[in-house]
Amino acid sequence: MIVDPVTTMAVVNAGLSAIETGKKIVNEIESYKKFFQLYKPTIKNLQLNYEDGSAEISMHLFIPTNKRIGGKVEINIPKNYQILEFYDSSFNKIDLDWQKNDSGFVIKTKKLPRDSEDFLCRSRGHIDKKGIEQFVDLRVSSSPFEQGGEDKYWIVSSIKAADVLREIYTDLRIDRVNLDVRVGVKRCFSTTIPHELRTVLEARNRLIKATESGNRNMISKMQYRLRNLPKVTRVAEGDIIELLTELISKDTFRKYVYTKEPYNLSDIFQEGDSLSLIPECMNVRVFTDLNYINKMAKGELAFRKEKYKEEVKDEMGKLMKKKKNDTYTSRNLKKK
């Protein structure tokens, strides 16, 4: 299918969803703030974690001594939030004995210093992760560019609308903005499978085909051929699979991918159909942090493909050289 040149212009989208999302996040944070309204809360810092959807909120609270009634300060916060730290006006961390009751937390006021009425409260909760996702634009090249034996993928991420939260929160950080780069790996094995291994596998294949046909003469012939392959090629299937599994493990693969600041490697997952020994792709997760100062981040992920192929080739070669005379045993094959 060849697409004719399109003369119409692209429709410009000015990121309205990000603004809507921003409002949603603001609403969520503001409703949380209301739980502190007795103490004139103002949000100083908002830190959103893109990866797990958590939000860390630093809030200034004014707790005058005359509001510490009955020897306690009661703050009823939702169960999905927890208070992490509490500081006084001199930024001394106060070790509070938080008591959880049915509706939230209770502080015994005798622990609050009498000479301080201003406090900073750091708490953590979870907000709608989809909200954060829509707030940033993430791009990664769908195809690599091959250069100097490496497959290179570009990565660009940015905040869509910088003002939406800035009007309310002077400081915002979106941490661990992550995206997965699909690194093609299966093809690395196509040119590196040793000839001897192919011979063994093909001989084994023919035996299975013969078993399937039920032709007894053919079965004996193929069994004979498989048994009489040169010793060097007698490799157990289990060993091959074990080696391939090892080569494709994330610990091995991690040695062959790298990224530079401002991006960092996070995790590696296998991708492909569930029955494949070697996955089509390895999903390499990278992350960066975005904030009002660094609203955009460009990076690159490189896969040292040629070096990886060398390792595959070397390891396969070692396996071939192992004189495993005993590991190959003739098998009784199921007869049809």
Next chain:
Amino acid sequence: MKDVETIVAPWILPREKLPVHLSWKEEKFDEIVLNFPSILSPVDLFNVKNFEQTKDKLIIKELRTNDYFGMNLISLDIPKESLNKIPFSVNFIKKGKIQKEIKLVGTIIRPRLEFIRIPDVLELSNNIDITKLLNIEMKHSGSGNIILTISMSAGGKIISKSENVFRVVWNKLVDGQYIDPDLEKVNVIIDESYIKELFKEFKTMINNEMVPSGLPVESLQTMQKILRESGSEKFMKILTSAIQTYFMESILEIANTYPSDHTTVRGGKTKAFIEGTINSVEIEINYEDTNNNFYETLRKTIKINDNRTNPRPITIPLEITIKPDYIKNLDIANGGN
């Protein structure tokens, strides 16, 4: 105005979004004008409050914060050339005067596949080595991974074959292509939870009387019988054994699926099933990139001269060799310039 920091992705495939971002020390401008060519026009704007658009200009009237704006540009057409450097510019305007002009370049690359060598005629004789009969040599230029779909037809009838994975294992079980776990211990290390998961999938299909698409309904009876007679525990062992066979075969298959580093053949190796009466086959190769762009279809009709004394139906494997000729000089660090 001092420095403007710019980010432009170093390359894109046709119809892939090209992220472009500009940031500077806070300063308000009357207008910021993006001059873009028709092949690369804006689709997403970030941090923009008000704008106007003409055929080749995007005039930003108001930003959300006066220190940054970003956009994604997109190419709506598939260019003919493998490497396309598209210049565009951004002007910062105050009181009708350009305060700063930023010149940028977007790079669009596309893959290209061509035949280098393909036979005009297939000569079939009594003692021919069929593995060397249908060899095609191709060139993959430009850049980017491509996926090939190969089909061969004779008189409108599709004669090529390819198989998918679930069907393969189902077939192996039905046809008994596995080592009986009672006779021989299966010598493969496979994650048990993985087998359990797979077993569940097979069991669900069998119990719901479902057959993988394209397979005969009768195969269900065989599967039901295997499951009934062996019981869950042995069935899992049988499944492991069938997967072992599949694994062994798939190692071989990889070489057939990936004729070069950046090409994949959908469905693996293609074979032509030629009946005695056919006197030509048409090979059709479609290719697409990782952004789902389809490129020009390659076609070739090959004549068949069947000189065999006793012409029987024959299956001929198609061997493809792909020679890479990729673009090399692209300054990735500097936005592909």
